Amino acid sequence: MLERIKNDPLYQDLNWRLALIGIVSSLGAMGFGFDNGWWAGALGLSEFQRKYGSYDEKLGRYALPSEKTSVGTGTGSAGIILGCIIAPIVTSKLGRKKSFLVMSALMMTGVTLEASAVTSYWQLVVGRIIVYSGIGLASNCVPMYLSETSPGRIRGAFLALYSFFNSFGVFMASVVVYLSKNRTDKWQYLIVIICQLFVPVGYLTFYAFLPESPRYLVYKGRFDEAEKVLRLLSNHPERVPQEIQLLKAQVEEQRELHTASTIADCFRGTNLRRTIIAMSVQILQQAQGVSFIQNFIVTFMQQLGFPDALRTNVIVTGCSFAVHIITFVTFDKIGRRRSLSWGSIGMAGTMLGTGIATATGTPPNYTSTVANASAAMLILWYCIYGFSWGPGCWVVAAEVGTGQLRERTLFLASMGSFVTSVPINFVNPYVQRSLGGAVTFIYGGFSVVAIIWVWFMIPETKNRSLEELDEMFQADVKTRQFKHHVCTGLGAHITQLEGDLNAEKSGTKQVEHEEAWVEENQPAQK
Template sequence: MFAKLKEQELYQDLNPRLILIGIVSSMGAMGFGFDNGWWGSALGLSQFQRKYGSYNEASGKWFMSAQKTSVGTGTGSAGIILGCILAPFVARFLGRKKSFLIMSCLITVGVVLEVTALTSFWQLVVGRIIVYSGIGLASNVVPLYQSECAPPRVRGAYLALYSFFTSFGSFLSTLTVWLSHSRSDQWQYRVVILCQLFIPFVYVSAYAFIPESPRYLVYQGRLDEAELVMNSLYNHTETIHEEVQLLRLQVEEQQELHKATSLLDCIRGTNLRRTICAMGVQTLQQAQGVSFIQNFIVVFMQQLGFADSLRTNVLVTGCGFAVHCVTFITFDKIGRRQAMMIGALGLATMMLAVGGVTAKGVGNLSNSAQNGCAAMLVLWYCIYGITWGPGPWVVAAEIGTGQLRERTIFLASMASFVTSVPINFVNPYVQKAINGSVTFIYGGWSVFAIFFIWFVLPETKGRSLEELDEMFQAKLKTREFSKYVSMGLGARITKLQAGVEDEEKIGKIDVTHEDKV
């Protein structure tokens, strides 16, 4: 068994330092899940409703109005968009590493505002906007940094850390809210908010141990620094010098033959196809219902008649988090395309089934129907966790060309969060009007996602970022990517990163030769 383990790519290519920086850099993703988790759970708390909601004399209960639910949830997405706008400039001019400090400052300021909002709902909203600005920055910088640090054979597993920690943060916050929901004092949910300060604490504490992205250093012409970083990160160090020179040649070749520097370049030539892929999967991730599950599942469970909707929410997020472990293998084994195709089919089935059960109303559902709906929502989140949770982030982070990678991720994350804004604002009203039938909308988008993956998204597993440049510029058809044999600089970089030298001794290149081929 140990011999077989040593043959696995994860064992061969990962090492303690790569794992450490992957975990530390993913703290921003954990903040995203954590804030979503506590907010979605708090909406169902009687103490939260009493503090910021209104009193219904007819029912004798406090409640959160659809307007406040909509505003509180939707403005978080607005904060993310602000962070996304800042991200390309911060990541390019300050570097990936310093971006983590900017992110930490935003999250700290936002959390302080949230915790001190003892009576003002609007102060709480402003705090969420600032926290989510840091999260928007994280949604760009974290996948960008991880894609540029990871060896190509395990890049899918490495980038899956983003979704893994998002799910972990969501589960941790919903669990904490549920465990403290019996408390009647004002710190019932504020303790959960304060836990988010752990994220900037980790970034600041580990800052000295986090290297700058080696590819960013190459893009900046800092080759000696890039070589030092790669020697500290990768297991196959005997070819690092040659690999850095190949990266330099590839950057020069791209600038000479395919120079691109602006957002407009993202929609020109072969870059348009890459942008459509990145933005498409991110948009469909939201359209299939993840915002509904994360933000409104407690309210939905209450509509179904569950007495302890918070506990059900913990079950949903806990199962979704647990299955994320599978993604460290699946995306590099079966590929991005097949995993997301299967995922879209499963997500469509679950959402449409819930819609079918609740189409005639949720007021008179039997216990078996309620339990069936809960089971299908748990399965939905599990399927999402191993497919569409990490998938869009993996694709968006690796599919852009080196010159435009920050901008491609910016457009992709903007597409995701711009899609989430109308969902977060409108869903409370739609859910109130049509109850369980709202899931038909999300299930329909999953059906559309199946066709999008089949006709548009190519397979990118196992290729270096530079090799993908060659493949897109060759204008391959979608289903030709997996069979394409690359012969350019990108293929040579892939072999070097895997510790393989070909018959021409690609590790012995003449770095002073002016011929870039």
């Protein structure tokens, strides 16, 4: 058993520096999850409903009108779109590391507006837009940074950090909201809002420990800086000079043979396929119901007749967070395609099952059996999502873009996700009020679509360097042949160099082979 652990890529390639930058850089994902979670919970807080809502004679209590729920939730997605628009400019001009400072400034400004919105609901909405613009920037920068700093063999585990911390943020928000539910003063929801400051404060505290992305430095021609960063991050520093030479040669080859620098280039040639893949996984993640679960689970449970919907929300988000832990292993072990396919099957079954169960009644007259069965299936849905589409869409989207267009590919992918979430967040309150539990049939139907889409369109990218994926896409390798395709170019040599854990035992033979290959295949200098 001990020998198997020592031979595991996580044991061999991970070190404390990689772990630190993975955790710190993923704080933006936690902020995303926390803001989604606190909003979903705040919609069910009595003080929040009294302050910003109106008295509902039918319910016999204060409640937030559907139009305010719709606008408040939907404008958050609009803020994310704004953040996605500025992301390619910020990440390419300032670099990945400085983007975390911009992110922190936006989030601190937005949280301040939210916390000071004593009576104005619309000030709260503006604050959410600004916070979510920082989150939109994070949704581009964090996966990109993780993919560019992690060794290829553990990239799936590293990218799973984004979804893990997103889930952790949702869970923590649900706990904080639940603990605040019995308060009857203004601090009931202010405590929840102020907790969001943990993210920008965390970035500012650990900023000095974050290196710039080594691949970003290579793309900018700063090779000496890139080598220093790779030496800090690698468990095999003796191989770094050869890796830098291979990365340099690959960048020059791409610029000479596959020049691309604009958004329009994302839709040309083989880049079109990569853009479709990145956007589709993000769109299908939203279409399968994650916005519904994260933003409207509390109101849905109240509609089902649960006496303590906030406690049920803690259980739902807690189970999902716990399941996320296994994604540090699954995506690099069983692969991307299987994780997404199996996830869609399970998510389709649980959403459709909820719709069938609630078809026996009408809101708010569901029986306790129906309510309990629905809650159980939604908990199971969130667990399945946690080890499949939750991290999966970010893993795939961050991997498939070529180095020259990675910022723009992730921008388009994120835009696809959040443009999809906007109509869901605006329309769902009305549809949910009208259809009750039958609203889950819509999301279950999209999971069926996702099963088919993954089978025909999503390639297997595990255990491949980012440069190797460049070669495969440019060679137009068929979707189901990715797993077994043998690469022979620069990407293959980078993968071989990253995975050769016995380099010291093989002496200089391997190093001499790599240097000779680079010299022989180096593109002619202009």
